[in-house]
Amino acid sequence: MRRVVCPGSFDPVTNGHIDIIGRAARQYDEVIAAVLTNISKRGLFSPEDRVAMLREATEDYPNVRVQQFDGLLVDFCRENDIPGIIRSLRSVSDFDYELQIAQMNYQLAGVETLFMTANPQYSFLSSSLVKEVASYNGDVSTLVAPHVEQALRDRFAGD
Secondary structure, eight states: OOEEEEEEOOTTOOHHHHHHHHHHHHHSSEEEEEEEOOTTSOOSSOHHHHHHHHHHHTTTOTTEEEEEEOSOHHHHHHHTTOOEEEEEEOSHHHHHHHHHHHHHHHHHHOOEEEEEEOOGGGTTOOHHHHHHHHHTTOOOTTTSOHHHHHHHHHHHHTO
16 A cells, blocks of 8 residues: 655645645555644644644545644654655745755654645745644635635634
8 A cells, every 4th residue: 555644734724735735645555634732832723623624625625534643753664654745835935944954754663755745835834834824814816725714714713
């Protein structure tokens, strides 16, 4: 079985994330969308909320499984017998950053990283940008799934 992991904080999950996960799902038998718990960053949504939103956003892909993890991604890969990581590249600066991580992951555990270029429709898109626009009550309806848009509205309504 060909398996890969698509890791991220997914805070929140965007249409760009779903595009990459969906494209990976067409290429691999199983795709694990791994939600990172980063203790050095305070997220807008809890890890449990991010997992729930990502599960709903990927429900049309029967070979995608969503799982939460913390720690090193290569340890997650070893524990789950995952030989490859899918990462998206939006720009040259993404490549510079991602290449170092890919080389470290290979050095640490022999885990391969495969890069997918972002769909041009989403090449500008990031969770940070979505959160900023949503925080000012901007329209993010074309950037995230409807349930994510509602979660953002609910979150920022209290601010």
